[in-house]
Structure formats: structure tokens, C-alpha cells
Amino acid sequence: MASAEPLRVVAQRLGSLPPPCAHCDARERNFCAALDPAELAELAKVMTEATLPPGGVLFHEGAPADYVMNVTDGAVKLFKLLGDGRRQILGFRFAGDFIGLSAGADYSYSAESLTEAKLCRFPRRKLDAVRERFPQLDRRLLSLSIDELTAAQEQLLLLGRKTAEERLVSFLILLSQGQVRRGQTADPVVLPMTRSDIADYLGLTIETVSRTFSALKKKGLIELQDTTHIHLVDRDRLEEMASGLA
Amino acid sequence: MASAEPLRVVAQRLGSLPPPCAHCDARERNFCAALDPAELAELAKVMTEATLPPGGVLFHEGAPADYVMNVTDGAVKLFKLLGDGRRQILGFRFAGDFIGLSAGADYSYSAESLTEAKLCRFPRRKLDAVRERFPQLDRRLLSLSIDELTAAQEQLLLLGRKTAEERLVSFLILLSQGQVRRGQTADPVVLPMTRSDIADYLGLTIETVSRTFSALKKKGLIELQDTTHIHLVDRDRLEEMASGLA
DNA sequence: CGTAACTTTGAAAGAGATCAACATTCGTGG
């Protein structure tokens, strides 16, 4: 099964990587970061780029998982549906994030773009071939997968045990941290998603999300510059609330 | 970083594996299944076995993640706590399941045994050394990690969007499937956990769990042989309910 | 067999959902 090809072991796993994967800049959650230039060149050969309009479909739950992809620009939502249409958003993905690893042959959730989004797509079959030859890619994917699992578990805590207010505060802080990770400013939190998306991520209704924003504003904890830009006035207090300190 | 030692590539990745990892029989979710006997021997050298009484602590959230482990007998719960003590159970683990991979240096959740439980523990440092030399182990761990992530995402849907009745039904079916995976019978579903554990897994209170069991019984969908053995009377209807068909 | 822990059931209360109306934003085309 595993090939016995000589491994090209390269220490430089970070550092800026030029042309090959130009649109895949070396973010933390970008799996390209595990590869040296020679390996990237291999991947670049099988990579295709795509731009989706807002609301565009990346793939549907149950479809053959033929591609994995990196978001290189914009924002994407991942979600699952129940039989009667109830929706749960599993998470949002931004520039630098990786999408599409699947346990079986099919995607286990759907993905749609929130804004206009740019993607690098890799045929799964081709990626598997590269993985055979560069085992450190599996290590990198494992690391990404564990990070994603850890985030999902944090969200289980949120959905199972937090109040509406705690959920919204946790969400704002999570987004703020994501902005910092991507090299943006922590503070005016930008919401590229609708209230409906926020509600379906937090297990609430749009009305409760809206009311909770208003309540936080009245308490002086946040300020809504406009619908999509939130200023966190008292971050310490908000962090405290998010961690469930009565 | 990665050693350039010659890899011993062995096709036989399944099949029964004798002594080395005797208590780790080759279940689907057992990472040992990725290894050939020679590799298993290496792991066996650094492995220690442990038996925990009911309610025993495997590790606490925030503690150094010095060990990964396989459950070889019994049942274990994984959970996170909020500042004021609210608890969310992330999942239950049974014989054959793997526990303890962590994104950072510390565990991101706590683990306690439900019943008396037997474990094989591997020092993480030693395991990392074995991973360096046998990259297919990373592939195996990646596969396990993706399975776990997929299960967590299904649970997000449950916690965010399902009713109490749908949650409990989904839980029973999940347990039933787990029993089948471990080679046990599908039908009398065995509940090694308390109502309190079930409630904290499903994002409910013990009273709601109890009332919902009673309601399902009254509807003739289940029968409680005793508190811990549930007979699924109308499995098709239950599956339908779990998938959220109005 | 008695006591503590767990489970079930009942009654009251509450957080968030639903139903409804109004406000605001945004895209489109006159």
C-alpha cells in the first residue's frame, strides 16, 4: 500500500512560499504549509481555482467527495439539514481555511459561500496520490483535523449548555480571534453572514439573535456601528460571559 | 525532523494480531489496526495497561496531554465544564475506541470512566517517535480523527436543532449502532450511563430525559426492560424521528 | 434492611420560539 519512495525531508515547513500555490498563502489552517516547494509544485499541477458568487454552492451533503479545497478569499458556511428543513450551520470558513475532508466517499455536510469567495480545488484522487509520496502531508492534515474537532467540541458545549446571550458573546469573541489569526484587527468584529446564518449556527431563531444584540447594546457591552460591524466595548467582561461564569 | 529510516512496508494491515497488543483487539476505531506486527511490538514496549473503577479519572481538561489511550474494556465519558459547573458530555467511548489526541500540549476536555474500564496507555512522546518512523500511523490517526469530527458534527445538528424526543431517539439509535460495530446485538440497547450523563450529552435535564423515555414508552416505540436496557419496538419509525421528518 | 443515590412524576416558572407588525437596507430600474 504505502510506497517506499525515498522521502524528501525538508525542515523548512513555514516561511513564505512563492508562485506554486500563489493564492494559497501560508496560513495556519492551510494544509499547503506542510509542504516544501517541490511538493507544492506537484499539488499546483492538479489544482484549479474557482470564484463563487455570494450564495454559491461548493458541494452538497451526500455528493461524492471528489475535491478538497482551500478558501483563499471570502467566507463560506458549512451546514447540515434535517428532513423537514431545519438547518444547523457547523461552522464558517475564511481565507486560509481548508474544507472537504470526508470520512467516507461522500461529503457529510453542505457548503455554500457567504460572500464572493475564491477557492483552490484539489481532486481528492490526485491528493491521495501526493499523500502516498509525502507522508508529512498526512501529519499536517491530522493536525488540521484535530483543530477542527476541538473547535467542534467547544461548539457542542455552546449548543448544549450556554444561554442565548452566552452563545452570541462566544460567537463574537470567536470571530474576533479568527480575524486576529488572519492578520486583521481584533476589534470591530465583521459579520459577513446574515442574522439567519448566525441563528442557525447558534441554535437560536433570528428574533432571539436580534433581541440579544439589542440587550448587549443596552448593557453597554457592545456597539453596533452598523448591522455588520460590532465594537466590543468591554472585552474582559465578554470573555467572562463566554466562559459561563455566572 | 523526520527520520529517513527504511520503512517496513507490510500489506497485511488487518487480520488478527496476536500477543503484542493483546488487549487491543483490532476494532475499527483502534489505531493499532494500522500497524504490522513489528510496529505493534514497538508500541507494546511503551504501552502500559490500567484498570479504572467506575467514576475514575482518565485525565482533566487543561492537564498536560502526556498520554493517548485505547479503551479495551468498559465505557468512558468525555466532557467539558463551564465556569459555573454546567457540563456538556462530548461523547462516550467504548472498547476499541481511541482517546486523547490533542491539538495543543494540554487535553481540551476531561475523561472519566462510566463503568470499570481497562485502558492501554501510550506516552505521547514515545508515540510521536513511532509516528516519525511509521508514517502510515498518521494516516490511520487522520482517519480516526475525521470519523470523530463527523460524529461531532452530527451531534451539533442534534444539539442545535432537534427536539428533546428527537435527541433521545437519535441517542438510542447511535448506541445501537455502536453495539453492532462492536459485534454485539443491535437491539436491547444497553445504557451504562446515568440519566444525568444522558442529559448532559443531549443538552437536556434529567427530568426531561426521564419524561421523554416515559413518553416514548407510552407511544409504544420503546420498552424499558429495566432502567438500563431499552428495547426498540419500532426501529423504522424511530430512525425516521431521528432524522427530523416531521 | 436501612440509607443514600438514582429515577420518575407532578406543578409552576421561564427562556426562547412563534406569530405579527414595523423599520431598515439594498438592488433595480425608471
Added chain:
DNA sequence: CCACGAATGTTGATCTCTTTCAAAGTTACG
């Protein structure tokens, strides 16, 4: 550039599912 209509967001009133509070059964075990 502004007007209009649709989509999105906010606020209010009411309802309901689940929680909370309370107490009675049941089980496990020393």
C-alpha cells in the same frame, strides 16, 4: 439619482417546550 419593492433586521405580544422546584418511587449496596 431617486423611487420602489423585496429582502433583511428589529421589536412587541403571546405561547410552548423545557427547566426548575418539589416530592414520591425505586434501586443498589453496606
